[in-house]
Amino acid sequence: MVSENPFGEFRRECEGALGYALEKVLPEIRVAALPLSKPPNIEFGQLASSLCFELAKKLNQKPQALAEQLVKAIDKVDFSLIAKVSSVGGYVNFHVDFAKFSALTLASIRQLGYGYGFLKTAKPLKVIIEHTSVNPLHPIHIGQARNPMLGDALARILQSRGHAVSKHYYIDDVGRQSSVIAYGYVKLGKPQPDEKADHFVGKIYTVTSCIVEINRLKKALVMAKAVGDMDEVARVNKELDDWVSIAAELKEKFPSIFDKLLAKISEDENPEEEINKLNRAYEKGEPAAKALIREVSELCLEGFRETQKRVEVFYDSWDWESDFVWSSQVSEVLQRLKASPFVFSEGGVLEFDAEKTARELQLKAKLGLSEAHEISPLTLVRADGTTLYTTRDVAYTLWKFSRSEKVINVIGMEQSLAQLQLKLLLYALGYGQYAENFVHFAYNLVTLPGYKMSSRRGRYITFDEVLDEAVERAYEEVSKRSPSLTEAEKRKIASFVGVGAVRYALVDVDASKPVVFTWDRVLNFETNSAPYVQYTHARACSILRKAEKQPETPAFELLSERLERELVLALAGFPEIFVEAADYLKPNLIADYVNALADKFNTFYNALPVLKAEPLGLSDARVVLTDAIHIVLHNALDLIGVVAPEKM
């Protein structure tokens, strides 16, 4: 017999038994659901119900007395996996028949192999996951790296759940910043990158924007002095000081680029205006501007792709924001918005009344907002007729829904308001269905302990640096532990161990929690890390290699040690954990699960022999158990994009 969900099998039987007993003992009672949960201790069975506590109050009886009646009413003959039912302190405890359950679980895992655990949804959907979407201005930094790690894990999980997942990267190339970098790039004479392209672009961007900013502030200072606005003078001065110190920093770090850019930019009467001009030309889609900004953006994206390849994150579609502006899609959205009762014009500026939308369409409770929550209005169109980011995002979102049924945006929680406004815009346009299938997967910030990361100021630790460091550390470890390996083998192992460690560290914490970046967190190679799980997997594989022959006569009933039973239970529970991770979008559950399983296996490994166990039937059963462990570790690691190696 084979089951896709062994523990679910047992759960169904327990539900059946409990329902049956309730019907028999208290036919007049109706309960909404039969509560069943895992007891804190294996001694109390494998599933337990606290039903009697609820009933006790209603019926004015003692929970224990009720529990005893229910237990008595259950006829075990009708069930196959339930070995014993008992009542302890008012609980009804179900004990699994381990001989049968181990056989079922282990046979199922062997049979299903690398497909085990991935229960398919009853309602497969076309899902678009947008993630990463770092602006092509500078390298991806560690604060942003949490995004692709979460996004990619989600994509893998939902795909395994049976959804048709498409991974999208939104390239935000419409906006002043893109013109800033393009402007600097031209001033330098469109140089060939002499390093990784995104790092190169990042330098130019930071230096250019710094010089332009100082230039602007100096002019503002003259103006303020002329009008005699002393408060303004003080404010501008302070900001100027700040930027001047950044300039000093940058000049020191990148002297040649800095000097060259300073000289070239100084030739321009008004760099600010040059940049704005380029920006306007780009939005209009003028060929020269188009060619230039796309060229610089592509350069940066080329660097991103290199990094993404290292961590094995790939996209199905790269969507340019500018394409939506140049096509009629944004203006069409605008036309429809203007007709909405929730959009009004004020002095030539188009505004969206998000609060009114939520109130009149009675959405607050539905969206989990308190009635007191006042939602800020949103500007859709500037006085000069140009659109804003969220306005363009509406067109993009509609486009996404034209090719999918569900949209998941992996975007930092600091954008919660904008994402809420976007959802309300969908409602306002009459796309209630879309709005309900629009998910903002918000994650909390990654911060550095010392200072605030700022990409504008060039203050960040890049994702590449973190990966380099992790792989370097892994290389030292491998060299120390396995000196006999060839150089190529060491490099290969170091790569998947280092990358795995980083991926795991960024997925392991609940997405809603803030993370303070420390090297210790990411370079952890011990318990509760990818390397630990990878090592455990390699250990299991090593036993299987040494077993040589197939286990022909496994006697599963001999797996009677507590450790063995806990392992079987953990393995049998993987499908349910997977479903929870998929349906509630919680990739960290997978990391927690895989670590706990590795933990249990290592304890088992140290306590009990596998190959030398007596009799043969036990040894064979333990080999099958080890095989099942290796399969489930592999399957779970795969969901978070971590390689499960046979050797390391």
Added chain:
RNA sequence: GGGCCCGUAGCCUAGCACGGAUUAAGGUGUCGGCCUUCGGAGCCGGAGAUCUUGGGUUCAAAUCCCAACGGGCCCGCCA
């Protein structure tokens, strides 16, 4: 001023959506053990927690509700 997120041993985290059991679970650090056969990136043991505080709901609260405190974020004709 309004709103959102976070607050669990020295440090890092799990548990909270769906309230339940003697003893709040791991890791790290710390103290002490294990060259135990199959890989020591490992294993075993000790010490370490008024689950931020105060109220409330309940037979039962880390978990639900209210308030306060501490930290972060957002409220732009930026993206």
